[in-house]
Amino acid sequence: MLGPNKGVQSFATLAEILSQPEIWRQCLSELESSGAIREILDEAKSRTEWTFIGCGSSFYLAEAAAASWTMMTGQRARAVPASEILLFPGMSVRAAENAQAVVISRSGRTSEAVKAAQVLSQEHRLPTLGVTCAADSQLEEACDRTIRLLAADEKSMVMTRSFSSMLLALQVLAGEKSGKTEIASSLGRLADHFAGRVRALSAQVEEFVSEHSFADYVFLGQGPFHSLAREASLKITEMSCSYSQAFHTLEFRHGPKAVVNPATCLTFFLSEAGLQAESEVRAEMHHLGGLTIAICNRAxxxxxxxxxxxxxxGFDGPELATLAPFIVPGQLLALFTGVKKNLNPDEPKNLSRVVILD
Known part of the structure; x- marks a missing residue:
């Protein structure tokens, strides 16, 4: 619960959300100057089946990274929760000569992620790449190579700028792998573009939340945007203890729309490729009485x-570049909803910053 003098601007989580464009610039600059991306890909030339692994937000990040990888490179990629590697390796591990595993953990200490990296490396002899925001972590020790984004680390419990920054790093990796070196420059332009909009967006979301109250939340997206729907749903659950669900947009018609009423907030992550079909679902839900949020490049x-x-x-660049900024409205919606409910987004109920198991 909030103290009597706790103002919204004092929360570390809000500061971290608003810092994202600048942090993206720092991370992109460091990746370019370090030469790490090129070194990783030189070692992985023959690897054409990539598996992205994580827990919680890092798993949804893995889904977005796998979608980006396939769409950019044309190679097969998939996302797997770390727990599946440990509990059902026969279903989840592809021990092929051309396989590469990428294990994602903000802290580099998440027990399931570290153990998965160890199992993949030691038992299945798979090359492993760690992605983290921490220095000298257990994940780095367990992996053959590591991408460290130290500027993106956070004080708060929930992942915000670490999620978007690690996603951008993996998109740079995919762009370099595909030979589309312009991806990195487009992401730099994206950071500059979004920097001039993020604070106005924050004020707009805060006003929207102050004017509405909802009983439940639904987040919808297709293709690479479905992972954003899942991550946004998790954010509002974590920060506001609200009931939330995520679906593929067109799948929502097939039963789940029964829950729609005037107390339902539906957020649509609208793609350019599927805009017409997705917009028809959005209009239908609006007609059923739900309040709708549209997140899009151009309306x-x-x-x-x-x-x-x-x-x-309103960004002129590849559609996949919009994934990172598209998650920010969902982060802000979660934060301001939690504050409205007199909850502290820096200290969500029942959560710890890192899940460490005995």
Whole structure:
């Protein structure tokens, strides 16, 4: 619960959310100057089946990274929770000569992630790449190579800038692998573009939350945006203890729409490739009485007519570059909803910053 003098601007979580464009710039600059991406790919030239592994937010990040990898490189990639590596290795481990494992953990100390890296390396002889925001971590010790994004680490419990920054790093890796070196420069332009918008977005989301109260939340996305829906759903559960679900957008018609009523907030992560079909679902849910949030690169007239809140990025660049900024409205919605419920987003109920098992 919040103390009597706790103002929203004093929360570390909000500061970390708002810092993301600058942190992206730092991380991208460090990746370029270190030469780490090129060194990793030189060692992985023959590896064409990539598995991205994580727990919680890092698993949803793994899903976004796997989707980005396949779409950029044309190679097969998938995401697997670390627990599946440990409990069902026969289903989840591909011990092929051309396989590469990427294990993601903000702290580098998450027990399941570290153990998964050890199992993959020692028992299955798979090359492992760790991605973390910590220095000299157990994950780094367990992996053959590690990408460290120290600037993206956080004081708060929930992952915000670490999620988006590690995603950008893996997109740079995929862009370099595909030979599309312009990806890194487009992500740099993205950071500059979003820097001028993030504080206005924060104020807009805070106002929206102050004017509405909801009983439940639904987050919807297709393709690479489905992982964002899952991550945003987790954020509002963590920071506001609200009931939330995530679905593929068009799948929501097939039963789940029964829950829609005026106390339902539906957030749509709208893709450019599927905009028409996804917008039809959004309009249908609006007609059923739900309040709709549209997160998109560019809104058309139909979106403007039947959305209660719109975040329009307006970025001229590859669509996959929009993933990182698209998650930010969901982070802000979660934070301000928690504050409205007199909860402390820096100290969510029942959570610890790192899940360490005996």
């Amino acid at each position: 058309n007239d139909a979106i403007r007519r039947s959305s209660d809140f719109i975040f329009e990025l």
